[in-house]
Each structure stands twice: as structure tokens, then as C-alpha cells.
Amino acid sequence: SQKIEQNSEALNIQEGKTATLTCNYTNYSPAYLQWYRQDPGRGPVFLLLIRENEKEKRKERLKVTFDTTLKQSLFHITASQPADSATYLCALDTGRRALTFGSGTRLQVQP
Amino acid sequence: GAVVSQHPSWVICKSGTSVKIECRSLDFQATTMFWYRQFPKQSLMLMATSNEGSKATYEQGVEKDKFLINHASLTLSTLTVTSAHPEDSSFYICSAREGLPGELFFGEGSRLTVL
Numbered sequence: 001s002q003k004i005e006q007n008s009e010a011l012n013i014q015e016g017k018t019a020t021l022t023c024n025y026t027n028y029s030p031a032y033l034q035w036y037r038q039d040p041g042r043g044p045v046f047l048l049l050i051r052e053n054e055k056e057k058r059k060e061r062l063k064v065t066f067d068t069t070l071k072q073s074l075f076h077i078t079a080s081q082p083a084d085s086a087t088y089l090c091a092l093d094t095g096r097r098a099l100t101f102g103s104g105t106r107l108q109v110q111p
Numbered sequence: 112g113a114v115v116s117q118h119p120s121w122v123i124c125k126s127g128t129s130v131k132i133e134c135r136s137l138d139f140q141a142t143t144m145f146w147y148r149q150f151p152k153q154s155l156m157l158m159a160t161s162n163e164g165s166k167a168t169y170e171q172g173v174e175k176d177k178f179l180i181n182h183a184s185l186t187l188s189t190l191t192v193t194s195a196h197p198e199d200s201s202f203y204i205c206s207a208r209e210g211l212p213g214e215l216f217f218g219e220g221s222r223l224t225v226l
Contacts, residue, residue: 009152025223042218043217044155051218053211089154091215097208098145099215103154 002027004049004102006090012108013080021075021105023090028100032093033073036105037086046087048075080109113139115207117218124195125226132190132221134205135182137189140185145215146178149202158203195225 007022023033032051038043050057050066050073057064063076077084087106091099114137124130134144142163159180160168167180168177177199184216192199200223204213 034214036215041220041222043115043203044215045217046214049212049214062179064173093212097143097211098157098160100157101147101155 002100004028004090004092004100006088006102006105008105009103010106010108011092012110015080015082015109015111016048017080019077019109021088021090021107023075023102024071025048025071025092028092028094030070030092030094033064034091034093034099035062035064035075036089036091036101038089039086042057051075056106065069077107080107082109082111085109113207113209113216114218115205115216115218117205117221119221120123120219121222121224123224123226126196129170129191129193130195132203134161134188134190134207136186136216136217138209139207139209141188141209142185144182144188144205144207146180146188146190147204147206149204149220150173151160158190163188168204192223195223197225198223200225201222 004025034049035047038044039102048064061078065074089104090102116135144161146158161180161182163182169175182188204220205218
């Protein structure tokens with residue numbers, strides 16, 4: 001069956017450290033993979049998109065990697081801040097226009 | 112960037128009544144919009160794809176007669192929860208894309224509580 005799994009339900013880290021979130025998928029062949037941030041009671045907000053032929057993408061303190069052999073994406077936030085506390089969702093774009101979302105990882109950055 | 116607006120942001124209704132949620136793309140035309148549902152501490156589950164000028168495409172297990180979707184213009188899609196029951200209480204979020212590939216722009220979400 002098709003599955004998208006994000007490594008943990010919750011992740012607690014100290015301010016200033018690098019947060020690393022994992023997204024693994026099975027039985028999908030995504031052309032693209034996207035990461036979103038969701039705050040409580042709000043709709044998700046787009047962060048980064050990475051294509052299947054790209055290994056890495058960066059945007060300010062964010063970095064995403066995409067390994068189609070391992071069927072895995074890693075999402076890094078460097079120099080994390082309390083304001084980065086939120087739920088982060090990975091989403092697969094298989095070309096059918098809608099995105100399929102993982103269950104999310106709730107990140108808590110402690111000051 | 113593109114903006115998707117959703118209304119109302121929260122609604123409380125009695126069991127058996129119907130509730131309409133509107134989703135508008137404010138600065139782009141969306142021939143396709145997507146409706147997701149999210150239960151507490153769970154991920155977004157796609158309910159249906161709304162197509163301008165034609166019938167919506169529903170995901171497996173979603174009752175099309177209960178969740179009526181109308182996409183009458185290039186900027187407006189509506190979701191009507193008919194004969195709502197407490198188990199329909201959830202967070203409903205619409206979204207749209209300007210093109211492929213591309214990000215999904217999400218509305219603010221609508222919190223439905225059915226008493």
C-alpha cells in the first residue's frame with residue numbers, strides 16, 4: 001500500500017540547534033516533493049519544492065534533500081528559533097494535481 | 112503571492128442542518144480547487160477535487176451526496192456539508208494551484224462543530 005511517514009510525531013530541540021525532519025514514502029513515484037509549515041488552527045503554508053532530479057534545495061535557514069533511491073526527504077532548519085515551532089508536513093506531488101500529505105512532525109524549539 | 116480566502120473561519124451548527132463553506136482565489140484563476148479535511152493531530156486528507164464547470168471528483172470513502180461541491184466560477188468553489196452530524200466536526204481547508212508544478216495555496220481553514 002502507499003504510505004508517507006514522517007519520522008516522529010514530535011521533536012523537541014534547543015534554540016540554535018539544527019532540526020532535522022524525515023519524510024519516507026513507499027509505493028509512490030513523485031515527480032516533486034514539497035514541505036509545508038502549519039500553525040495551530042491555520043492552513044498550511046508552502047516552504048520548499050524539490051524535483052526528483054534535484055538532490056538538494058536551500059532557502060535561507062531551510063534545506064531539503066530528496067533521495068529517490070532511498071525514497072526519503074530530509075528537511076533541515078539551521079539555527080532554529082522558538083518562532084520555528086510548528087507542525088511541518090511533507091507532501092508528494094505525483095502529477096495528479098492534488099498533493100498527498102504525510103502525518104506531520106510537530107517541532108518545538110525551546111529557548 | 113497568490114491568496115486563497117476561505118469563509119467562514121468557524122461555524123457551529125445543530126445536527127441535521129447544512130453548512131456552506133466558500134473558497135475564493137483572490138488574485139488568480141483556479142480551474143481546479145482541492146478540499147481537504149483534518150481531524151485533530153492528524154494530517155490533511157483529500158476529500159475531493161473541485162473542477163470549474165464540471166462535477167467534482169471525490170476520493171474513495173467520501174460521500175458525494177453529503178459533501179456537495181460547486182465550482183461555478185474560476186475564483187469560487189463551495190463545499191456544503193448536508194445534514195451535518197457530530198462526526199462531521201472537523202477542520203476543512205481548501206486549496207488551489209496557479210499551475211503545475213507549483214505550491215498549493217491554502218485558505219485559512221473552516222472549523223466546523225456540529226452539536
